[in-house]
Amino acid sequence: MLSFSRQVLPKARNMALTTVRTKATLPELPYDYAALEPIVCREIMEIHHSKHHQAYVTNYNAAKEQLDEAVAKGDTNKIIQLQPALRFNGGGHINHSIFWKNLSPEKTTPSDALKQAIVKDFKSIDNLKAELKTAAVGVQGSGWAWLGLNKKTGILQVVQCANQDPLQATTGLVPLFGIDVWExxxxxxxxxxxxxxxxxxxDIVNWKDVSERFSSA
Ligand SMILES: [Fe+2]
Known part of the structure; x- marks a missing residue:
């Protein structure tokens, strides 16, 4: 789940409803910054989490606050103008919140149900990895490669997302495992x-987390 803190504001004069504003917050990593070494070094993890992810959270909250004001004023132009910032920073928060949990210093294996689904749709786990690698390496510029579940068809799919486009909001697929290929x-x-x-x-996929996302989808 994403991290948010809820702030209940007092009833404003002439307002029928109490306004509840929800702020995004930076989630703690489920392991130390150095825990994924030697695959991902401590310095990358620390900057990635405490600077990059924090910036998405900060900028999303700023855009969301402006959105709340624009909605309250009925300022449709402003509401539309804010969409790129909400998509980029909100997407960055969603994507990284999944990514940290998708990784683990401990060796894990996919559940039987996930294994069966992977074999059904990709023939083998190695084939899935090969497809994910092709997608990840092929992202032009910055973006992500994802393993997602199409809930309508029950089929697992590998797709690319540009920039910080969040998988579910932009494709409808439920995100199971993502690879961040931003530099x-x-x-x-x-x-x-x-x-x-x-x-x-x-080598550091948290298959337990990926399996749980699959079973709850
Ligand atoms: Fe990132």
């Missing part, structure tokens, strides 16, 4: 070798 996720350690970073990420 901030790997460049300090892997330089221009994105394929090596993607190969290494498969």
């Amino acid at each position: 901030h996720a790997y460049y300090l350690q892997y330089k221009n070798l994105r394929p090596n970073y993607v190969d290494a990420i498969f």
Whole structure:
């Protein structure tokens, strides 16, 4: 789940309803910054979490506050103008909140149900990894590769998302596992070798978390 803190504001004069404003907050990592070494070094994790993810949270909250004001005033132009900032920063918060939990320093394996679904849709886990790698390496510029579940068809799909577009809001697929291929996720350690970073990420997949996302979807 995403981290939010709720702030109940007092009833304003002439307002029929109490306004509840929900602020996004930076979630704590489920492990230490150095826990994913040597796959992802401490420095990357610390900057990625405490600077990049924090910036998405801060900027999303600022845009959301402006949105609340624009909605209260009925300022449709402002509401529309705020959409790119909400999509980018809100997406960044959603994506990274999933990404931290998708990774683990402990060795895990997919549940039987997830394994069966992977074999049904990709023939094998190795094939799934190969498709994810192709998608991740092929992202032009900054973005993500995702394993998502199409709830209508029950089929697992590998897709790319540009920038910080959140998978569910932009495609309808339920996100199970994502690979962040923004340069901030790997460049300090892997330089221009994105394929090596993607190969290494498969060693720290938290299959328990991915399986839980699959079963709750
Ligand atoms: Fe990132």
